[in-house]
Structure formats: C-alpha cells, structure tokens
Amino acid sequence: MPEMPEVETIVRRLRRSAPGRRVVDVWLSGLPLRREIPDSFRREVVGRVIRAVRRRGKYILFELEPRSYCLVHLGMSGRLFHLNAAGERPLHTHAVIRLSDSSELQFSDPRRFGLLAFHDVRRIGLIPEIRALGVDPLSDRFTPAWLFAKLTGCRRDVKAFLLDQRGIAGLGNIYVLEALFRAGIHPARRCDTLDAAEAARLAGAVRRVIRAAVRHRGTSFSDFMDSEGRRGEHQRFLRVFQREGETCIRCRAEIERIVQSGRSSFYCPRCQR
DNA sequence: GCATTACCCTGAAAGC
DNA sequence: TGCTTTCAGGGTAATG
Numbered sequence: 001m002p003e004m005p006e007v008e009t010i011v012r013r014l015r016r017s018a019p020g021r022r023v024v025d026v027w028l029s030g031l032p033l034r035r036e037i038p039d040s041f042r043r044e045v046v047g048r049v050i051r052a053v054r055r056r057g058k059y060i061l062f063e064l065e066p067r068s069y070c071l072v073h074l075g076m077s078g079r080l081f082h083l084n085a086a087g088e089r090p091l092h093t094h095a096v097i098r099l100s101d102s103s104e105l106q107f108s109d110p111r112r113f114g115l116l117a118f119h120d121v122r123r124i125g126l127i128p129e130i131r132a133l134g135v136d137p138l139s140d141r142f143t144p145a146w147l148f149a150k151l152t153g154c155r156r157d158v159k160a161f162l163l164d165q166r167g168i169a170g171l172g173n174i175y176v177l178e179a180l181f182r183a184g185i186h187p188a189r190r191c192d193t194l195d196a197a198e199a200a201r202l203a204g205a206v207r208r209v210i211r212a213a214v215r216h217r218g219t220s221f222s223d224f225m226d227s228e229g230r231r232g233e234h235q236r237f238l239r240v241f242q243r244e245g246e247t248c249i250r251c252r253a254e255i256e257r258i259v260q261s262g263r264s265s266f267y268c269p270r271c272q273r
Numbered sequence: 274g275c276a277t278t279a280c281c282c283t284g285a286a287a288g289c
Numbered sequence: 290t291g292c293t294t295t296c297a298g299g300g301t302a303a304t305g
Binding site (some may be wrong): 032036075076078092109110111112113155156160261262 | 275276277278279281282283284
C-alpha cells in the first residue's frame with residue numbers, strides 16, 4: 001500500500017528517467033479506476049513533453065509542456081513502472097504511456113482504487129485534489145507548534161487526524177502507527193488531550209519514521225515495487241505494524257490490535273498511553 | 274460543521 | 290483438496 005515514502009521513492013527514480021521525453025502514444029484498458037479516465041485523456045496527453053516529476057502527498061504529478069499536469073494516485077495496489085522498451089503488460093494494466101525514446105510508463109492497479117487524470121492548468125494548486133492537501137511532513141511548515149495548534153481544537157482520535165490528508169498529506173496506516181509507537185501515544189487518544197510535549201514528540205516521530213522509510217526506499221509489505229521493479233526495505237524496521245501477538249521491542253509486552261474506523265491499529269499497551 | 278460509516282475492488286488468507 | 294467467505298485499505302460520498 002503506497003504511502004508517501006513509497007511514492008517519493010518512485011518519484012525520485014522517475015525524475016532521473018522521464019523528463020525530456022515526449023508522449024507519443026497512450027493505451028487505456030477502458031476500465032474505470034477511482035474515476036473513469038475520459039476518452040479525451042489520450043488526445044490531451046499525446047504530443048506533450050514531460051518537463052518534471054513532482055510529488056504532493058501521495059500524488060505523483062507529471063508536469064507537461066505546454067504547461068499542464070498528468071496526475072497519478074496509486075490507491076491501494078497501484079504500480080507505476082518505467083520500462084526501457086515496450087514490455088509485457090502485467091495483469092490489471094490500465095494505462096501505457098509510450099515515450100519518444102521507445103520507453104514506456106505502465107500503470108497497473110488490481111484493486112482499481114488508483115487515479116489517472118489530465119489537468120490543463122498552469123499551477124498544481126488549481127487541481128482540486130492537490131488544493132485539498134495539507135502540509136507535507138518533511139516541509140518546514142510541519143513543526144511541533146503547528147501540530148500542537150491543530151491538535152488542540154480537534155476532538156477526533158489522534159490516528160484519524162494523522163490519516164486525514166487535509167491536515168498532513170502523505171501518511172497512511174503503516175507510518176501513522178509506527179510514529180505513534182515511537183512517540184509513546186495510544187492511537188485512540190483524543191487529539192485535544194495531547195499536551196505540547198506529546199505533540200512535539202509526535203512531530204519528531206513522524207519526521208523520523210518518514211525519513212527512515214524514504215532512506216529504505218519504502219515498505220514492501222505486500223507488493224510495493226518502485227518504478228524499476230525493486231522492492232523496498234523498510235518492512236524490516238517496523239516495530240508495531242502487523243505485529244499483533246509479538247513482543248514489544250522496548251518493554252516485551254504483547255503488541256495488541258484494535259479496529260478504528262474499520263482499519264487495524266497495532267500498538268503496545270504498555271508503551272503507548 | 275464535524276465525525277463516522279459505507280462503498281468501490283481484487284487477491285490472499287482463513288474457514289468449512 | 291477445493292470451494293466459499295472474510296479481510297485488507299485510500300479516498301470520497303453519504304449518513305449521523
């Protein structure tokens with residue numbers, strides 16, 4: 001399940017391989033993803049040149065020339081490969097974008113929760129999905145003071161807050177739970193019960209977890225692969241995620257699982273309050 | 274207005 | 290062994 005570190009890993013690879021190439025052809029499976037890909041997508045994208053590859057939250061943005069954007073979200077099970085030459089299309093391939101150097105971008109997504117869209121706008125802030133996103137956890141705006149101010153007026157569970165892309169953009173279930181463990185905060189704590197010191201611990205934990213995961217090129221728990229088909233390494237460093245019944249690395253208590261808003265939460269009942 | 278729940282989908286795992 | 294059921298989850302729409 002690609003979160004920000006996995007998307008960042010893909011974007012860093014694509015930045016080396018995609019800019020400067022012109023789109024010469026687009027193939028679409030015709031099946032709907034999160035939304036239908038309109039027939040106009042092919043007509044709009046063919047002929048444009050990829051100028052840059054960017055990331056906002058879990059979204060990948062191809063900046064095109066003349067200025068416009070191709071927006072990609074990997075959803076739960078999406079993969080984006082950049083192959084040197086036309087290759088075999090894996091099962092559940094929904095889009096193939098052929099480039100001027102004979103390479104091709106392949107987008108596959110078995111569960112079809114992903115997104116592929118074209119936006120004829122000058123700035124990424126004009127794309128509704130991007131405008132709705134909150135601060136990036138690695139940006140200068142994400143500070144302990146900012147986080148404490150946000151938590152103070154919020155009555156939800158801290159886990160629900162951290163998962164909400166409108167507040168902090170990029171976190172998913174894995175890194176939220178890992179950050180809460182490192183900060184010693186129970187996932188069901190109400191936001192407005194956290195004090196300034198806890199908010200500071202949480203802000204630091206989020207940054208450290210995300211930085212470590214980016215360094216390890218993401219977590220390949222089930223099937224994540226980067227744009228060259230390489231698996232990530234961060235699964236070896238997870239401390240609570242999917243470790244129900246195993247012992248806490250810090251206090252030897254048994255890791256527990258609860259369900260919040262239909263999602264699993266893993267935590268140490270002794271270390272996290 | 275805010276918070277929670279249901280839904281989309283398929284593959285893997287569990288249950289029978 | 291083989292079929293059926295359950296579960297997983299990101300984002301959004303619907304509901305409370």
